Amino acid sequence: MKKKIAIIGSGIAGLTLANFLYKYKKHDFMVYEKNETLPLDEGYGIQISNNGIKILNEINFSKIGDEKIYHPRGIDIYNIQNNKICDLDLTQFNAIGSKYTTLQRSTLIEFLKDNIYTQHLRFGKRIREVSELKNKILIKFDDNTNDLVDFVIGADGIFSNTRTFFEKKKNKPIFKNAIAIRTILKPFPELDIDQSKISLMMGRNCHLVFYPINKKKELNLVCIVRHKKYDPGNIEILIEKVVKQNQNLKKIFEKDLKSFPLYANSKILPSTNSKVFYIGDAFNGILPTLAQGAGQSIESAFELFNLIKDDKENKQNIYFQQRSKRAKIVRRRTNFNFLIFHFSSKFMQRIRNFFMKSLIKRKSFINSYLGTVYKN
Numbered sequence: 001m002k003k004k005i006a007i008i009g010s011g012i013a014g015l016t017l018a019n020f021l022y023k024y025k026k027h028d029f030m031v032y033e034k035n036e037t038l039p040l041d042e043g044y045g046i047q048i049s050n051n052g053i054k055i056l057n058e059i060n061f062s063k064i065g066d067e068k069i070y071h072p073r074g075i076d077i078y079n080i081q082n083n084k085i086c087d088l089d090l091t092q093f094n095a096i097g098s099k100y101t102t103l104q105r106s107t108l109i110e111f112l113k114d115n116i117y118t119q120h121l122r123f124g125k126r127i128r129e130v131s132e133l134k135n136k137i138l139i140k141f142d143d144n145t146n147d148l149v150d151f152v153i154g155a156d157g158i159f160s161n162t163r164t165f166f167e168k169k170k171n172k173p174i175f176k177n178a179i180a181i182r183t184i185l186k187p188f189p190e191l192d193i194d195q196s197k198i199s200l201m202m203g204r205n206c207h208l209v210f211y212p213i214n215k216k217k218e219l220n221l222v223c224i225v226r227h228k229k230y231d232p233g234n235i236e237i238l239i240e241k242v243v244k245q246n247q248n249l250k251k252i253f254e255k256d257l258k259s260f261p262l263y264a265n266s267k268i269l270p271s272t273n274s275k276v277f278y279i280g281d282a283f284n285g286i287l288p289t290l291a292q293g294a295g296q297s298i299e300s301a302f303e304l305f306n307l308i309k310d311d312k313e314n315k316q317n318i319y320f321q322q323r324s325k326r327a328k329i330v331r332r333r334t335n336f337n338f339l340i341f342h343f344s345s346k347f348m349q350r351i352r353n354f355f356m357k358s359l360i361k362r363k364s365f366i367n368s369y370l371g372t373v374y375k376n
């Protein structure tokens with residue numbers, strides 16, 4: 001008999017897993033999403049390196065129209081005064097058919113929803129209660145519906161409620177005293193940056209990342225500012241911290257700004273139930289300073305899919321060992337970037353810039369720092 005799987009959450013992780021299950025047709029599955037719709041009008045961008053693209057290609061990612069995606073050739077690294085420090089060639093990590101890609105998050109969600117929307121996705125579903133019944137898991141939802149399944153996959157993001165239901169030890173993400181401000185810019189001549197590449201600008205207690213998200217050359221801006229308190233009604237105080245360091249940046253903060261407090265998990269915790277797995281941010285939420293959250297969500301979904309597909313014994317242990325090893329590598333680099341991008345002392349900034357300039361030219365360093373993440 002076909003095994004039945006409930007995926008909780010329709011973000012990048014949950015939808016990726018759903019697409020693989022759909023493709024192989026060996027299991028019954030349903031994605032349960034708490035919201036009433038998918039965020040398809042969200043314009044913000046996302047970067048996905050080859051490790052993610054290679055996996056997405058297996059579910060036909062290339063069918064997305066070329067005009068809706070971008071392949072930046074490299075990253076230009078500047079100080080906040082817009083003086084270039086060095087650059088990184090991203091094409092060195094590309095392979096045939098899998099290139100470093102930037103796009104709108106909604107374009108990715110639109111693609112991932114395509115095959116599963118009607119038959120395999122249910123909205124407005126929140127777990128009310130879970131219990132074990134005849135070697136299966138019974139999930140009861142708030143709207144008085146229920147499902148009896150062989151596996152539950154928590155794909156409900158960094159604040160995973162699925163964990164709250166199944167684990168004795170609650171996963172508590174930590175506010176990292178940093179806030180992200182995002183917007184989309186039309187081609188933007190005020191700054192001296194190559195708008196066909198990713199630009200990283202490092203300032204005191206902040207950094208900015210610009211990148212094109214489509215062939216119309218719309219630019220995604222993410223600005224991350226260290227600040228101890230998050231007040232969505234008062235982001236001017238954060239903008240001031242940035243603009244004080246370069247008045248030319250004032251214009252980029254003029255409209256349609258959205259802000260998010262940044263959280264991360266301090267520990268990677270296993271599932272204590274052999275029928276329950278966590279993927280994406282529910283497995284391990286990281287900061288966006290290596291742009292790997294989506295890539296890791298895609299990887300975790302694919303790893304778990306392979307274990308389920310092959311009906312491996314001891315899936316839980318294999319999955320946790322494999323995934324946590326990889327997650328730790330990514331997390332170390334993410335946290336290191338978060339530290340060095342924001343040095344406030346001029347002295348430390350000079351030392352950092354010196355090392356960046358020289359290390360970025362060393363193939364062996366770049367391969368071990370980024371190649372291990374991007375190529376997987």
Ligand SMILES: Cc1cc2nc3c(=O)[nH]c(=O)nc-3n(C[C@H](O)[C@H](O)[C@H](O)COP(=O)(O)OP(=O)(O)OC[C@H]3O[C@@H](n4cnc5c(N)ncnc54)[C@H](O)[C@@H]3O)c2cc1C
Binds near residue numbers: 035294296
């Ligand atoms: C500012 C910023 C910039 C970023 N930029 C990048 C980038 O460039 N590249 C990159 O790779 N990553 C980036 N990331 C990280 C990336 O967005 C996330 O890691 C990724 O989206 C996680 O996907 P997910 O599916 O695990 O979780 P989510 O995207 O959080 O999705 C979880 C889903 O579960 C649903 N849900 C939640 N609770 C419940 C519940 N109780 N019941 C049912 N459903 C529920 C939610 O509504 C949501 O649909 C960035 C993050 C931030 C904050």
